[in-house]
Structure formats: C-alpha cells, structure tokens
Amino acid sequence: MTRIPLMPKATAVWLVDNTSLTFDQIAEFCVLHVLEVKGIADGDVAHGIKGMDPISSGQLSREEIALAEKDSKHHLHLLESKVEIPEVTTKRGPRYTPVSRRQDRPNAILWLLRSHPELKDSQVMRLVGTTKPTILAIRDRTHWNSPNLVAQDPVTLGLCSQIDLDAAVKKAAARLERELKKAGGDPAKAGSLLPTEETIIVDKPETEAETPMASALAQEAREAMAAPEVVEDAPDADSVFAKLKELKQGEAPEAKTSEAEGEASPEETPTE
Numbered sequence: 001m002t003r004i005p006l007m008p009k010a011t012a013v014w015l016v017d018n019t020s021l022t023f024d025q026i027a028e029f030c031v032l033h034v035l036e037v038k039g040i041a042d043g044d045v046a047h048g049i050k051g052m053d054p055i056s057s058g059q060l061s062r063e064e065i066a067l068a069e070k071d072s073k074h075h076l077h078l079l080e081s082k083v084e085i086p087e088v089t090t091k092r093g094p095r096y097t098p099v100s101r102r103q104d105r106p107n108a109i110l111w112l113l114r115s116h117p118e119l120k121d122s123q124v125m126r127l128v129g130t131t132k133p134t135i136l137a138i139r140d141r142t143h144w145n146s147p148n149l150v151a152q153d154p155v156t157l158g159l160c161s162q163i164d165l166d167a168a169v170k171k172a173a174a175r176l177e178r179e180l181k182k183a184g185g186d187p188a189k190a191g192s193l194l195p196t197e198e199t200i201i202v203d204k205p206e207t208e209a210e211t212p213m214a215s216a217l218a219q220e221a222r223e224a225m226a227a228p229e230v231v232e233d234a235p236d237a238d239s240v241f242a243k244l245k246e247l248k249q250g251e252a253p254e255a256k257t258s259e260a261e262g263e264a265s266p267e268e269t270p271t272e
Contacts, residue, residue: 003078004030004031005029005030005054005059005078006052006057006059007052008030008031008032009030009032009040009046009049010046010049010050010051010052011029011030011051011052011054011059012026012027012030012032012036012037012040012046013040013046013049013050013051013052014051014052014053014054015029015030015051015054016037016040016041017051018051018053019065019069020069021065021068021069021076022072023037023038023041024072025068025072025074025075025076028075028076029075029076029078058079058081058082059078059079060076060078060079061079064076064077064079096129097128097129097130097159101157101158101159104152104157104159105128105129105130105134105159106134106138106143106145106149107149107150107151107152107157108128108152108153108154108157108159109124109128109130109134109135109138110138110149110150110151110152111151111152111153111154112124112127112128112154113135113138113139114151115151116168116169116172118169118172118173118175118176119168119169119172120172121135121136123168123171123172126168127154127159127160127164127165127168128154128159128160129159
C-alpha cells in the first residue's frame with residue numbers, strides 16, 4: 001500500500017517553492033501527476049493553497065531533501081511517524097432505510113420474530129433499521145397496525161442482504177450453543193429435527209385375511225399386466241361370407257318345419 005503524505009497538494013506547493021527538486025520527484029512523493037506539479041510551478045494549479053512544510057510536520061527530513069536535490073534519481077521516502085495513531089472504528093448503527101421501504105419494516109420485523117426468535121433485538125435493529133420500541137410493540141401485538149401485518153422476508157423486501165441475515169443467524173446460533181453448554185445441556189440436540197418415526201404416524205398395512213377381495217383384485221391386475229399381449233388377426237372377407245351362408249342354411253329347415261306344423265293342425269272353426 002502506497003503511503004501518501006498529509007495534504008499532498010499543499011506539500012507539493014511548498015516543495016516547488018522552497019526546494020530545487022525535480023517535478024518527477026515531487027510528483028512521486030506527493031502521488032500527483034507530473035503535469036499537475038508543473039501547473040503548480042506555473043501558477044495555473046492550486047490557486048490560494050498555502051504550502052505545508054513537510055519538515056515541521058515530520059514527514060521529511062532536511063537530509064533527505066538535500067540528498068534528493070543532489071541526485072535527481074533519488075526517491076523521497078516518508079519518515080516513520082513517532083506517534084502511533086489508532087485506527088478509528090466507527091460503531092455501526094441502525095441501517096438506513098429509504099422512505100419508500102419504511103412501510104414494509106413491520107412486516108419484516110414480524111417475519112424475523114417468527115422465523116428466527118433466537119435473534120436479539122439489537123440484531124433485528126441493525127438488519128431492518130428500526131427501533132427497539134417498535135420491535136417490542138410488534139412482539140406484544142400492541143402495534144397500531146398489528147391486525148394488518150403480514151410476515152415477509154426482509155431480503156425479498158430489499159431491507160437487508162442475504163449475507164447479512166445469514167451472518168446474524170449464525171452468530172445467534174453460536175451464542176445459543178454457548179449458553180446451552182454453560183447450562184449443561186446437549187448442544188448436538190439443540191435445534192435438531194425430530195426423527196421421522198416420531199413426527200409421522202405410519203398406518204399398519206392390512207393383512208390378506210382381512211381384505212381378501214383387495215388381494216384378489218391386486219393378484220388379477222398383476223397377472224393381466226404380466227400376460228403377453230395377443231394380437232388378433234383381422235378376418236378375411238371369404239371366411240365371413242362362408243359363415244353367413246352356413247347360418248342361412250341352418251335357418252331354412254327350421255322355417256319349413258314350422259310351416260308344415262301349421263298346415264297339419266288348422267284351427268277349428270265354430271259351427272252354428
């Protein structure tokens with residue numbers, strides 16, 4: 001990582017005005033373009049900027065500047081600071097939520113309270129960008145719009161990212177595991193699903209003696225599926241006509257016999 005001096009443009013103004021360093025040396029030290037340093041020397045750039053002495057600020061030494069003035073190829077180096085300045089860490093506050101998304105926050109809070117009750121209120125506040133009184137009101141069902149609230153995933157609503165949500169849930173799960181270990185519980189069983197035998201009741205199958213009809217029908221269906229398909233040949237026209245002739249010849253004698261019986265036994269007419 002390239003170290004940059006404090007107020008690089010003001011430092012460049014001072015070096016141009018008070019030293020005989022080349023433009024390349026000043027540009028490299030102040031992390032500026034050579035043409036920008038040349039513009040400072042010509043008066044076209046950095047109007048009204050007061051030069052800052054790098055010697056008094058502890059960024060350069062007089063020996064380093066004198067050495068660089070004698071050798072144009074010498075590179076200037078920043079001096080190590082004698083005072084250790086700690087890094088400024090800003091405390092992360094509640095997430096900013098756009099005005100167009102703020103009406104969706106109660107629904108997201110309700111979803112988080114139902115789906116991830118292990119989350120702390122502070123984690124919900126950071127994820128959604130809300131306040132603790134709002135969370136308590138939604139949890140206690142005292143929110144002014146409680147009857148109309150619908151639990152919705154804050155990720156789909158655009159209130160937080162999936163990465164932030166997973167990190168918060170993972171952190172909360174680790175905290176619960178530590179608390180369970182301190183309490184003397186088994187962390188392996190915490191949050192695990194019950195076995196299938198305990199959650200699903202499986203009905204015992206009925207025996208063949210109890211349902212003989214069902215077993216017989218099932219056996220017939222299996223035999224029908226296992227039997228090979230028989231393809232019947234289409235009948236010929238000659239065989240069909242021959243069959244019809246046989247049927248006609250068989251019907252003709254029966255008709256003659258019935259007519260003869262009618263003639264032999266005529267109906268008797270009544271006599272006057």
